[in-house]
Amino acid sequence: MSAQRYKWVGTRQNRPDGADKVTGRARFAADFNLPGELVGKVLRSPHAHANIRSIDTTAAARLPGVKAIVTGADFPEQPDQLLPAGEMQVNLRDVTRNIMAKEKALYEGHAVAAVAATTAAVAAEALSLIKVDYEILPHVIDVREAMKDNAPVLHAHMRTEGVKPAPDKPSNIAKRLEFAKGDADAGFAQAEVVIEREFTTEPVHQGYIEPHAALASASEDGQVQLWTTTQGHFQVRGFCCRLLDLETAQLRVTPSEIGGGFGGKTVVYLEPLAIRLSQRAGRPVKMVMSREEVMRASGPTSGGHVKVKLGARKDGSIVAADVTVALQAGAFAGSPVGPSCMCSLACYDIDNIRVVGFDVVSNRPKVAAYRAPGAPISAWAVESVVDMLAQELGIDPIDLRLKNAAKQGTKTHYGASFGVIGLVETLEAAKNSPHYRAPVKPGHARGVAAGFWFNVGADSSAAAQVGEDGTVTIISGNPDIGGSRASLALMAAEELGIDYNKVRPIVADTASIGFNFVTGGSRVTFATGLAVINATRDAISQLKARAAKIWEVDVEGVVWEEGEARPSSTNVGKFEPLSLAKLAASASRTGGPINGHAQLNAQGAGPGFGVHIVDLKVDMDTGIVTIDRYTAVQDVGTAIHPSYVEGQLQGGAVQGIGWALNEEYIYDKQGRLQNPGFLDYRMPVASDLPMIETVLVEVPNPTHPYGVRGVGEVPIIPPMAAIGSAIARATGVRMLDLPMSPPRLSAAIDAATPAMAAE
Amino acid sequence: MSKIHVTTTVNGEPTEFLCNATDTLLDVLRDELRLTGAKEGCGSGDCGACSVIVDDRLTCACLMLGAEAEGRRVLTIEGMAHGDQLHPLQKKFIEMAALQCGVCTPGVLIAAKALLDRNPNPTETEVRFGLAGNLCRCTGYDKIIRAVMDVAADQRETAR
Numbered sequence: 055m056s057a058q059r060y061k062w063v064g065t066r067q068n069r070p071d072g073a074d075k076v077t078g079r080a081r082f083a084a085d086f087n088l089p090g091e092l093v094g095k096v097l098r099s100p101h102a103h104a105n106i107r108s109i110d111t112t113a114a115a116r117l118p119g120v121k122a123i124v125t126g127a128d129f130p131e132q133p134d135q136l137l138p139a140g141e142m143q144v145n146l147r148d149v150t151r152n153i154m155a156k157e158k159a160l161y162e163g164h165a166v167a168a169v170a171a172t173t174a175a176v177a178a179e180a181l182s183l184i185k186v187d188y189e190i191l192p193h194v195i196d197v198r199e200a201m202k203d204n205a206p207v208l209h210a211h212m213r214t215e216g217v218k219p220a221p222d223k224p225s226n227i228a229k230r231l232e233f234a235k236g237d238a239d240a241g242f243a244q245a246e247v248v249i250e251r252e253f254t255t256e257p258v259h260q261g262y263i264e265p266h267a268a269l270a271s272a273s274e275d276g277q278v279q280l281w282t283t284t285q286g287h288f289q290v291r292g293f294c295c296r297l298l299d300l301e302t303a304q305l306r307v308t309p310s311e312i313g314g315g316f317g318g319k320t321v322v323y324l325e326p327l328a329i330r331l332s333q334r335a336g337r338p339v340k341m342v343m344s345r346e347e348v349m350r351a352s353g354p355t356s357g358g359h360v361k362v363k364l365g366a367r368k369d370g371s372i373v374a375a376d377v378t379v380a381l382q383a384g385a386f387a388g389s390p391v392g393p394s395c396m397c398s399l400a401c402y403d404i405d406n407i408r409v410v411g412f413d414v415v416s417n418r419p420k421v422a423a424y425r426a427p428g429a430p431i432s433a434w435a436v437e438s439v440v441d442m443l444a445q446e447l448g449i450d451p452i453d454l455r456l457k458n459a460a461k462q463g464t465k466t467h468y469g470a471s472f473g474v475i476g477l478v479e480t481l482e483a484a485k486n487s488p489h490y491r492a493p494v495k496p497g498h499a500r501g502v503a504a505g506f507w508f509n510v511g512a513d514s515s516a517a518a519q520v521g522e523d524g525t526v527t528i529i530s531g532n533p534d535i536g537g538s539r540a541s542l543a544l545m546a547a548e549e550l551g552i553d554y555n556k557v558r559p560i561v562a563d564t565a566s567i568g569f570n571f572v573t574g575g576s577r578v579t580f581a582t583g584l585a586v587i588n589a590t591r592d593a594i595s596q597l598k599a600r601a602a603k604i605w606e607v608d609v610e611g612v613v614w615e616e617g618e619a620r621p622s623s624t625n626v627g628k629f630e631p632l633s634l635a636k637l638a639a640s641a642s643r644t645g646g647p648i649n650g651h652a653q654l655n656a657q658g659a660g661p662g663f664g665v666h667i668v669d670l671k672v673d674m675d676t677g678i679v680t681i682d683r684y685t686a687v688q689d690v691g692t693a694i695h696p697s698y699v700e701g702q703l704q705g706g707a708v709q710g711i712g713w714a715l716n717e718e719y720i721y722d723k724q725g726r727l728q729n730p731g732f733l734d735y736r737m738p739v740a741s742d743l744p745m746i747e748t749v750l751v752e753v754p755n756p757t758h759p760y761g762v763r764g765v766g767e768v769p770i771i772p773p774m775a776a777i778g779s780a781i782a783r784a785t786g787v788r789m790l791d792l793p794m795s796p797p798r799l800s801a802a803i804d805a806a807t808p809a810m811a812a813e
Numbered sequence: 814m815s816k817i818h819v820t821t822t823v824n825g826e827p828t829e830f831l832c833n834a835t836d837t838l839l840d841v842l843r844d845e846l847r848l849t850g851a852k853e854g855c856g857s858g859d860c861g862a863c864s865v866i867v868d869d870r871l872t873c874a875c876l877m878l879g880a881e882a883e884g885r886r887v888l889t890i891e892g893m894a895h896g897d898q899l900h901p902l903q904k905k906f907i908e909m910a911a912l913q914c915g916v917c918t919p920g921v922l923i924a925a926k927a928l929l930d931r932n933p934n935p936t937e938t939e940v941r942f943g944l945a946g947n948l949c950r951c952t953g954y955d956k957i958i959r960a961v962m963d964v965a966a967d968q969r970e971t972a973r
Contacts, residue, residue, distance in 0.1 A: 072907035075915030076899065078850015078890035082916055085849040261950045263854040263862055264916040313852070313916025314950050345855040536913035536951060697910035701952055705913060708953030732859035732948060740954040741938075741945040 062547040063760050066697045067554050069540040075311070083267035083283035083310040084342045091269065092121055092170040094324075094331050094341035095177040097184050098351060099159030099166055102417040102725025103193035103206065106159060106186060109167055114183040119176035122334035123184070124327065125167045126156035130299055137296070138571075139289070139321045139388075142423050148386035150297050152420050153326050159188065160208055160385035161417050162726045163350030165323075170331040170339045193417040193725040197359050197382045200226040200416040208385060208415045228387030229413040233395055235467040241374025241406025245365025249442050252361045253435035255774075255792040256718035257382060259354040260424045261709070261737050264313020265345060266352060270328035271338040276300075278332070280307045282325050285315040285533055286572030291564045293322045298329055305329075308563040309533045312573075316709070317423030318353040320572050349730035354719060355424035356381040356389045360398075360435035370449045370457045372404050372440075379432050380412040384420035389413045393508070394428025396468040397771070398436050400506040401477060401663065402458045407467040417725050423574060425706060426507045426767035430713065430774060434792065437503035437775030442788065451502045451779070452485045452665070460506075460663075476689030476753030477504070477663040483751045484665040489685040498671045498682055501780030505664045505771025509764030510575030511656030515568030516585035518546060518593040518650035524635030526550060526593070528559040528586055531570030532578045536705075536766070537698035541579045542586045544694050545760060549590040551617035552634055559586075568653050576764020579694055580755070581656035587759055593650030600644040601632045658757030662764055664688035666707060666772035672784045677800030679715055679781065681742075686772075687749040691763030696750060703769045704746040710773025712738045718793050821882040823848070824892025832879035838872075839863045841879035842889060850890035850919045854948065861947030864920035864927075865889050871927035873946075890919035893926065901964050902926060911960040913951035921947045925961045933972075935965055 074080040111123045132146035139149075150156075155166045167184050171177035192206040199205055207224045214221050216230040242248060268282040278300065284290050287307040295302050312319060324341040332339040343352070358381045365374040377398050383389035391411040399407055444451040459478050465471045484490055484502070494500045517529040528546045532538060539559040547554040570582060594614045601619030602609040611626035612619050618631040641648050669683040686703040693699040716736040720728045729735045754761025774792060781799065782788040787806045791798065816831035823846060830845045842848045842865070854862035856875050863874040866888040874889075893900045902925050905911070912918045921944060928935060928943035935943065940961050941954070949957060 066910070068907045069910070071915070072912075073899070073903075075912055075918050076890075076903040076906050076922060077894055078848070078919045080915055081849070082852065084853065085843075261948075262914075262916075263860055263948055263950055264852065264914070265854070311916070312914060313854075314914045316950070342853075345857065345860075537910065695910075697956070698913070701910055701913055701956060704953035704955045705951045706953075709950065731857055732855050733857065737948055737950065738953075739945045739948065740958060741941040743941070743954055745958070746953045746955045 060548050062544045062554050063692065063694050064696065065544070066695060067540060067544065069537050070543060070559055071534065071539055080311045082264050082313050083281065086269045086281045086310060087340065088269060088271055088338040091338040091340050092172060092335055093174045093177045094168055094170045094328055094339045095181055096165045096327065097167040097181045099155065099162060099164040101159055101188055101190050102162050103191040104159045104188040105191060106155060106157060106166065107189055108187045110185040111167065114169060114180040117176065117180050117183060119172040120169060120180045121172070121337060122170040122331045123167060124330050124334065126154045128330055129154055129297060129326065132296065142388055142390055142427060144321065144388050145386065146296055149293065152386060153297065153323060161419050163347065163419060165351065168327045168331060170335045194226070195416055195418060195721050195725050197357060197380050197414050197416060200414050201380065201412065208417065226415045227412050228383060228415055231392060231395060231411045233409040233467045234407065235465065236406035238374050238376050238406045238408035242365040244373050246368045247443065247446055248363065248365045249439050249446065250363035251439055251790060252359065253438065253790050255358050255431050255434060257354040257357040257418065258713050258717040259349060259735065260316040260318035262314030262316060262318060265343040265348045266323050267342040268324040268328045269338060269340045270332040272329060272332040274336065276304050278305045278329055280305065280325060280329060281310055282307065283310050283312050283319060285312065285319045285535065285574050287533065287564050288531065288569050289320060289572055290322055290325050294326050294329055297326045306563055306565045309561060312533045312535050315535055316425045317427060317574060320574055321422050323352055345732065346730040349735060350727050351419055353422045353424065354419065355427065356383065356421045356431065358382065358431040360432055362435045362439045364439050364443060366443050366447065368447060370447055370454050372402055372458045374406040375399050375404050377409045377432065377436065380414055381428065381431065382418060382421065383413050383415050384418045385415060386420045387413055387415055389421055390423065390428030394432045397429035397506050398432035400466055401455065401460055401504045403460050403464040404458065409467055425709065425770040429505065429507055430710065430771045433505050433771045434774040437772065438778050438788065441501070441775065441779035452481055455504055456481050472661065474753065474756050475661050475663060476751055479753050480663050480665050480687050480689045480751045483749050484667060484687040487667065487685055487687060487749050489667050489683055489747060494669060495682065498669050499780045499784035501668050501776040501778065501783065503666055503772040503775035503779060505768050507576065507662050507767040507771065509580065509659040509662055510577045511581045511659040512571040512577060513655050514570050514582040514585040515653040516582060516589040517567060518589040520593055520638050520648040522638055524633065524638040525556045525558065528557055529562045529567050530559065530582050530586060531562055531567040532573045532582050534561055535573050536701060537695060538578045540698060541694040542583060545583050546586055546590045549587055550594065550634065551615060576662065576766040577659065580659055580758060580762045580764050583762055584656050584758060585652045585654055588652030588654065589650040591650070592652055593648055596648045596650065597634065597637050600637050600641065603644050604632065605629050660691050660755030660757065660763035662689060662768040664768040664772055666776045668776045668780050670777065670780045670784065672781055672799065674785065674803055675800065677796040677803060679794065679799065681711065681744055683744055685747040685749065686769050687751060688765065688768055689751045689753045689763065690765045691755040692752055692761035693750050694760065694762060699750060699765050700748045702766045703748045706766065706769025707746050707773050708738050708743060710770045711777065714774040714777040714792060714794055716793050716795055817880045819880055819883050821884065822886045824889060834880060836879040837875050838877040838879050838882055839874035842874055848889050848891050852916055852919065861924060862917050862920040864923040864947065866923060866927055871924055890923055893922060900926065901967060902961065905960045905964045909956050909960040909963065911952065911956040917947060917949045921949060921957060929965055933965060933968055937962060
């Protein structure tokens with residue numbers, strides 16, 4: 055479809071970084087080294103909650119080979135001020151405490167000191183010599199426990215925001231929020247069917263395969279260079295400068311290739327420690343987290359408790375909805391409860407809605423963004439109840455959603471009204487998909503669920519530099535996490551009218567291109583794409599001006615077509631077209647180098663909707679779920695590089711499958727994580743899965759020249775409820791708690807069928 | 814603590830190195846020999862990002878000691894292409910978009926090569942189990958499995 059409209063957009067070209075990534079040449083963060091570098095390691099709290107009375111580093115400092123030691127005292131106090139961290143917000147006062155504990159250790163794995171030494175062995179020995187005097191405090195892990203009046207309080211200063219009158223006592227509830235539309239109570243009074251259930255989810259980790267790693271080199275004159283794996287090196291610069299009292303011009307951050315992030319690499323952990331250690335030691339410091347540290351001290355996303363009540367008429371129209379979402383923020387305020395509340399019912403046009411959210415701290419690692427932060431948690435609950443309604447009313451689950459689907463003009467409960475959106479088209483495409491039209495195999499069952507994500511725009515900068523031979527370098531500042539170099543180059547080639555392989559995209563460091571917000575929010579192909587398009591158009595306008603100068607005509611008399619300047623009509627004069635290569639070769643004689651620039655704050659990101667279909671079977675004895683067939687259908691606006699768009703749908707769906715069936719953080723009674731590794735924290739492997747079929751629906755986003763909508767986040771939202779609904783239809787048991795792992799599912803099946811369990 | 818002298822073959826090249834008794838093969842490859850294509854994703858043999866082939870056997874380099882490489886033949890991702898010619902698996906992975914972030918890719922390619930060397934005619938299930946030791950968090954495996962099946966089909970075609 056796109057291939058007919060455009061020469062390059064919509065085609066499946068080889069990615070520019072492909073050869074480097076299949077040969078091992080691509081450099082990820084742990085692959086960078088500097089002469090004279092030291093090894094940095096972190097001492098972490100073994101306790102879930104403890105006052106730090108004192109830290110004695112004298113013995114460690116005496117160990118030969120130890121070059122620097124830092125503790126919380128080495129990082130200045132920060133103001134009570136919110137900063138954006140990816141799609142979430144973090145408080146600076148908390149960030150400095152999360153990278154290095156000050157008065158308290160708030161979770162097992164919380165950093166309390168860091169050492170730089172000549173070898174890893176010396177650094178490890180030094181950690182063992184640091185004496186921390188802890189006063190162990192009662193801890194709380196579970197979100198509902200943490201909300202109780204008698205729960206151990208993490209932060210004495212915390213008063214619940216959004217409650218009137220303002221509370222005078224500290225609480226673990228950082229914030230209460232409420233969204234309303236219409237009158238929920240009046241709506242339920244009209245309902246003929248009401249279904250209410252409570253759901254839970256456990257924290258899950260983003261699970262990127264590349265652990266956090268950073269290499270810092272501080273000079274005596276105050277300049278610092280940093281190489282790190284991040285979704286946003288400009289954010290890393292911003293955080294480090296605030297936390298270390300540096301000026302942004304003094305800190306140059308170069309992003310490595312990034313080995314997965316999914317939201318989890320939008321904050322800082324090691325970076326400020328490596329810089330401070332390097333400043334103290336006067337030598338470069340490299341720090342790499344172990345997998346165990348990644349699990350204990352970075353990410354994950356929230357676990358949650360979600361109560362959903364839906365009321366409908368017998369014809370299937372949903373007339374009222376009441377949703378309460380309580381999310382774990384981890385040790386510091388700031389869970390994605392806002393987007394969780396907002397996304398919960400965004401797929402539906404319902405007149406009467408009340409949604410209440412709670413942001414709750416507990417003695418777990420501070421959560422980070424994870425792919426559509428918060429949305430999968432509320433959608434798991436809401437979509438499960440929508441499926442129960444469909445069962446109760448005897449309506450096909452896609453038809454029920456079509457009957458209530460949000461459309462252009464639908465006003466959401468969070469205030470926004472939708473522009474051009476493609477939910478109806480997506481539901482219809484799901485209904486007409488080969489998967490949905492195929493009969494369900496005997497012994498199998500089918501589930502369906504939908505999902506919504508806003509997608510974001512925000513700040514981007516880009517440049518298009520025309521080389522002397524007419525090839526073009528596209529410079530942007532977003533780490534390429536899943537093929538975005540290819541998408542950006544395709545759009546630039548389309549604009550320039552030259553071969554895709556004549557366009558080379560690079561990801562520049564913080565000193566080499568203007569500010570770019572993180573790679574996150576499904577924003578890069580949309581917002582940075584827009585900056586690349588504008589930078590390319592800037593270069594084209596310069597190219598046209600050079601042709602006008604050569605031809606001695608007005609610039610209005612020049613058009614740019616198929617990679618060359620042409621006179622706009624015969625009235626302008628009869629001139630041989632001037633190719634990009636010719637104009638580039640003569641650039642210095644016509645005014646100098648030709649470089650296009652653009653910077654913008656992109657507005658009008660097109661919302662994304664997806665519908666997933668799953669066929670599965672359940673082993674009634676063991677509770678093992680086998681996924682037989684899976685299809686992800688999504689409105690992607692325009693697929694710039696269809697293979698990488700499909701890849702987003704497939705990867706997101708499989709992360710959702712892991713969330714649904716296996717993944718969870720498991721704590722012991724002391725609040726210590728019991729499964730901090732890939733053996734016990736079980737992510738999906740190839741043999742767990744079938745092919746993931748995709749259907750790309752293209753309802754172009756009218757605010758983007760090529761109709762781009764973000765695509766990366768929606769696909770993690772529907773899988774849990776689609777799978778839960780298929781399990782309910784297979785077994786008659788509606789699971790309310792994630793993950794639906796074999797022990798939990800077999801216990802639920804046994805509880806529902808006591809006679810079978812007794813056999 | 815004296816170092817151990819090891820004589821081995823890496824990617825067809827006679828290679829010598831010194832290592833501590835506790836160094837893993839992965840430590841040696843990455844830190845001594847500067848072959849950073851193999852990645853440490855977990856250090857416990859669960860993710861496969863450090864996959865190498867030792868004497869024709871697929872191995873997690875993080876689970877083997879450097880000293881154990883004595884007299885062995887080690888193949889890493891850096892040795893998979895022939896000169897400027899990519900291995901068919903490498904080429905197919907690019908063409909079929911079988912990678913996103915690319916950090917698991919070296920390990921996946923090595924595991925796929927080990928599989929096809931042993932079984933040139935694998936079923937989809939055999940490919941899925943052959944790669945079950947390699948975690949990929951980005952792709953959902955779909956395009957990886959298709960690429961490996963495609964290379965196997967191409968190779969059968971060529972062999973005919």
